[in-house]
Amino acid sequence: xxxxxxxxxxxxxxxxxxxxxxxxxxxxxxxxxxxxxxxxxxxxxxxxxxxxxxxxxxxxxxxxxxxxxxxxxxxxxxxxxxxxxxxxxxxxxxxxxxxxxxxxxxxxxxxxxxxxxxxxxxxxxxxxxxxxxxxxxxxxxxxxxxxxxxxxxxxxxxxxxxxxxxxxxxxxxxxxxxxxxxxxxxxxxxxxxxxxxxxxxxxxxxxxxxxxxxxxxxxxxxxxxxxxxxxxxxxxxxxxxxxxxxxxxxxxxxxxxxxxxxxxxxxxxxxxxxxxxxxxxxxxxxxxxxxxxxxxxxxxxxxxxxxxxxxxxxxxxxxxxxxxxxxxxxxxxxxxxxxxxxxxxxxxxxxxxxxxxxxxxxxxxxxxxxxxxxxxxxxxxxxxxxxxxxxxxxxxxxxxxxxxxxxxxxxxxxxxxxxxxxxxxxxxxxxxxxxxxxxxxxxxxxxxxxxxxxxxxxxxxxxxxxxxxxxxxxxxxxxxxxxx
Numbered sequence: 001x002x003x004x005x006x007x008x009x010x011x012x013x014x015x016x017x018x019x020x021x022x023x024x025x026x027x028x029x030x031x032x033x034x035x036x037x038x039x040x041x042x043x044x045x046x047x048x049x050x051x052x053x054x055x056x057x058x059x060x061x062x063x064x065x066x067x068x069x070x071x072x073x074x075x076x077x078x079x080x081x082x083x084x085x086x087x088x089x090x091x092x093x094x095x096x097x098x099x100x101x102x103x104x105x106x107x108x109x110x111x112x113x114x115x116x117x118x119x120x121x122x123x124x125x126x127x128x129x130x131x132x133x134x135x136x137x138x139x140x141x142x143x144x145x146x147x148x149x150x151x152x153x154x155x156x157x158x159x160x161x162x163x164x165x166x167x168x169x170x171x172x173x174x175x176x177x178x179x180x181x182x183x184x185x186x187x188x189x190x191x192x193x194x195x196x197x198x199x200x201x202x203x204x205x206x207x208x209x210x211x212x213x214x215x216x217x218x219x220x221x222x223x224x225x226x227x228x229x230x231x232x233x234x235x236x237x238x239x240x241x242x243x244x245x246x247x248x249x250x251x252x253x254x255x256x257x258x259x260x261x262x263x264x265x266x267x268x269x270x271x272x273x274x275x276x277x278x279x280x281x282x283x284x285x286x287x288x289x290x291x292x293x294x295x296x297x298x299x300x301x302x303x304x305x306x307x308x309x310x311x312x313x314x315x316x317x318x319x320x321x322x323x324x325x326x327x328x329x330x331x332x333x334x335x336x337x338x339x340x341x342x343x344x345x346x347x348x349x350x351x352x353x354x355x356x357x358x359x360x361x362x363x364x365x366x367x368x369x370x371x372x373x374x375x376x377x378x379x380x381x382x383x384x385x386x387x388x389x390x391x392x393x394x395x396x397x398x399x400x401x402x403x404x405x406x407x408x409x410x411x412x413x414x415x416x417x418x419x420x421x422x423x424x425x426x427x428x429x430x431x432x433x434x435x436x437x438x439x440x441x442x443x444x445x446x447x448x449x450x451x452x453x454x455x456x457x458x459x460x461x462x463x464x465x466x467x468x469x470x471x472x473x474x475x476x477x478x479x480x481x482x483x484x
Contacts, residue, residue, distance in 0.1 A: 007138035014133045015158045018098045021131045022159065023052070025078045025096075030058040033083040033148060034325065036176025036316040040149040040169045041082035041100065043332035047166060048156040049080075056080075060325040062385075063457065064088045069095075083148025083173075086134050087448050098131035100151040102142035103448065104433060105134060135189065143450035145188025149173025153193055164200020167193050168299055168309070169332060171203060175297065176313030178392075178453070181228075182426040184210060184294025194297075201300060203309070208296040209260070209272055215298075215308040219255035219263055220245075223271070227396045228423060229288045231279050236397075248274035261298075261308070291423075303340060318350035319343055321385045350386075357382040357390050367394070367405075372478055373471045374398070375406035377463060384409045388418035388455060395420040404432070404474050408463055415463055417447065417456040419470070426452050430477040439469040 022028075028049055032042035042058050049056040061068060064084060069091055072079060078096040085092060086101040133151055136142045146154075153170035156163065174180070174190045186194050197203035208214065211226045220242070226235040234244045242252045250271060255263070272292065279289045297309035306312040319328035324346050330339050360381050361367075367374045382390060391407035398405070399422040407418045419436050433449040440447035440456035443465045447456025458466050 007140065011133070011135060011138045011140070011154075014138075015155055018100070018131050018133050018155055019158045021098050022049075022054075022080070022155075025054055027055040027077055028057075028080050029072070029075065029077045030056055030080045030082060031072065031084065032058065032060050032081075034060050034062045034320050035083075036313040036320070037148045037173040038083040039316050039320060039325070039328045040173035040176070040313075040332050041147075041152040042329055043334075044149060044152045044156055044166050044169055045080050045082050045100075046329070047333060048152075048160060051160055058329065060320065060329070066091070082152045086132075086136070087446075089132065096131075098133075098155075100133045100148065100155050102135060102146050102148050102151050103450070104136040104142060140189055141451070143452055144179055144182055144190075146190055147174035147177050147179055150190055150193050154189070157196070162196050162200065164197050164202035165334070167196035167200065168202040171197055171297055172299075172309050172313045172316070172332075175310045176317060180294065181423060181452075184291060186295070186297075204298040204300055205295055206298075207293055209268065209275075209292060210294040210296075211260070212310065212314070213260070213308075214296055214311070215259055215261045216305050216311055217259060219258055219260040220252055222260040223255070223275075226275070226292065228291050229279070229284055229400070230397070231275060231284070232282050234275065234278050244274070244278065245271070250274075259304075303336060305344060306340070315343055315347055317389070318347040321383075321389065322346050322350050322353075323385075353383070354386060354389060354393075357386060358393060361390055361394065361407075367398075367402075369402075370467065371471045372403040372474050373406060373467065374402045374404070375408065375467055377408040378410075379408075380410045382407075382409045384411045384416040387416055388453075391418040391420050392453070395422065399423050403478065404470070406467065406470065410460070411457070413460070414445070414457050415460055417458060417466065419449075419454045419456070421452040429480070430474065435470060435473045435477065439466050439473065442466075442469055 030042050030045045032038040038060065042060065046056055046058060073095060081097060081099040081101065083101055085099045086103040086105045089105050133155060135146045135151060140146050149170040150173065153166055156166055170193045174186055179190055180186050198205060210228060211222050213222050224235060224238055224241045230236055234240050245252045275292060276289055299307055299309055299312060306315060316328045316332060327339065327343055327346065331343050361376050361378060365376050365378060367376050378387060387407045387409035391405055395405045403422050403425055405420050409416050419432050421432050431451045432454040433451060436454035436456050437448040440458050443458050443462035445456055445458030447454060449455055
C-alpha cells in the first residue's frame with residue numbers, strides 16, 4: 001500500500017490534469033450512473049460546466065456497453081463520465097473524456113511493477129488516461145472513503161473553489177451509496193467534503209438514533225424501522241414499539257404527532273437509553289448495540305421531506321428507479337416547488353412497487369441457501385431496476401445470519417444480479433466487486449463493484465454456474481480470513 005501522503009499528491013495531480021482538460025472544452029456531454037450517487041454527480045458536473053461557460057447536456061445510463069460507447073463516440077462531443085466508466089478505461093481511449101469515478105477499474109493495462117512506484121504509476125496513468133480521476137488508484141477506498149459525486153466535487157473544487165451546495169450534494173451521493181454504513185459516519189475524503197458543506201452553512205451534523213425518516217415520518221414509525229441492529233420484540237413491529245414505549249414510561253401518542261427530528265433532546269435520550277437496555281436484555285453484543293447511534297446529516301434550509309440527507313438520496317433513487325431521470329437531475333441541481341411535489345408523487349409509486357416486490361420475494365419465492373450465500377431469482381416478477389434495492393433491504397433484515405445475498409431478475413434478454421455483503425463482514429478482506437467480476441466473466445457476462453455491494457449482467461441460463469462460482473469464491477475468501 002502506498003503512503004497516504006504520496007497518494008494525496010498523486011490524486012491532486014490527477015485533479016489538476018483533468019481540470020486543464022475541462023477548461024479546454026467549449027461544450028460537453030455528462031454521462032452519469034443511474035442511482036442517487038450518479039445523479040448528484042451529474043448535477044455537480046452540470047453546475048460546474050455552467051459556471052465555466054461550457055455548453056453541456058447529459059445522459060443517465062444504467063451501465064456502459066460497447067453499444068452505448070459507440071453511440072457516444074458518434075456524437076463527436078467531449079464527455080465527462082461521472083460515477084461510471086472506470087471498468088471500461090481501455091475502451092475509452094479513443095474518446096475525448098474526463099472521468100470522475102470511485103469504482104475500481106477492471107482492467108487498467110498497467111503493469112504490476114509500475115503500480116508499486118507511485119511516481120511512475122502517476123506518470124503512466126497520465127499518459128494512458130489523462131482525464132481519469134480514480135481515487136482507488138491512489139489508495140482510497142471507493143466503498144467507504146469517496147463516492148462518485150465526491151470525486152466529481154473534488155474536480156469542481158479544483159476549478160471553482162469551495163462550494164457548500166455542491167459539497168452537500170456530494171454528501172447526499174455518498175449516503176445514497178451507503179458509505180456511512182460501516183462506521184455510522186462518513187470517513188476519509190467524504191469527511192473533507194462534509195467539512196466544506198458544514199463550513200459554508202449548508203449542512204449540520206449530529207449524533208442520533210439511526211433509522212430512516214428522521215424528518216418526514218412520525219417518530220413512532222422511525223422507531224419501528226430501526227434495523228441495525230433489529231431489537232427483538234421492539235423494532236419492526238408497530239404494536240411492539242407502542243408496548244415498549246409504555247413500558248418505558250413514554251406515551252406513544254406524543255410520538256405520532258411529531259417527527260423524530262422534532263422531539264426534544266431529553267425525550268430522545270430516554271428512548272435511546274430504553275432501547276439499549278432492551279437490547280442488552282436480549283443478549284445483543286456491545287458492538288452491535290453501538291450501531292444504534294450514528295451521525296445524521298441535515299441539509300440547512302431545505303424542505304421538510306428532504307432536510308435529512310439520506311431521505312434526499314432516497315427520493316433521488318426513487319425517481320431514477322421509476323425512469324424519471326430528468327426529474328431527479330433537476331431536483332439535484334436545485335429546482336424545488338412543482339419539481340419536488342412531482343418527485344414525491346413518483347416516490348409514492350416507487351414505494352408501492354417496492355412493497356409488492358418485497359412481498360413476492362419474502363413470501364412467494366423465499367430465499368434459497370447454498371453455503372455462505374443466500375439468493376433469490378425473481379425472473380420477471382421484480383423489475384430489474386429495483387432488484388438491487390430489494391436485495392439491500394433483505395440484507396438489512398437477515399444480515400446477521402447471511403454472509404452474502406444475491407438477487408436475480410430478468411432484463412430484456414439477460415439476467416441482472418445484485419450482490420450484497422452482510423454488515424458484520426464489512427471491513428474484512430472479502431471484496432464482492434472482484435468476486436462478482438470474475439464469476440460473471442466466467443459465464444459470459446460482466447460485472448464488478450465495491451467490497452460491500454456489487455452487480456453483474458449475465459446470460460440467461462447461466463445463473464446456476466454464476467451462483468456456483470460465487471459460492472466457491474466467497475467461501476474461499478471467508479476461510480482464508482479465518483486462517484489469518
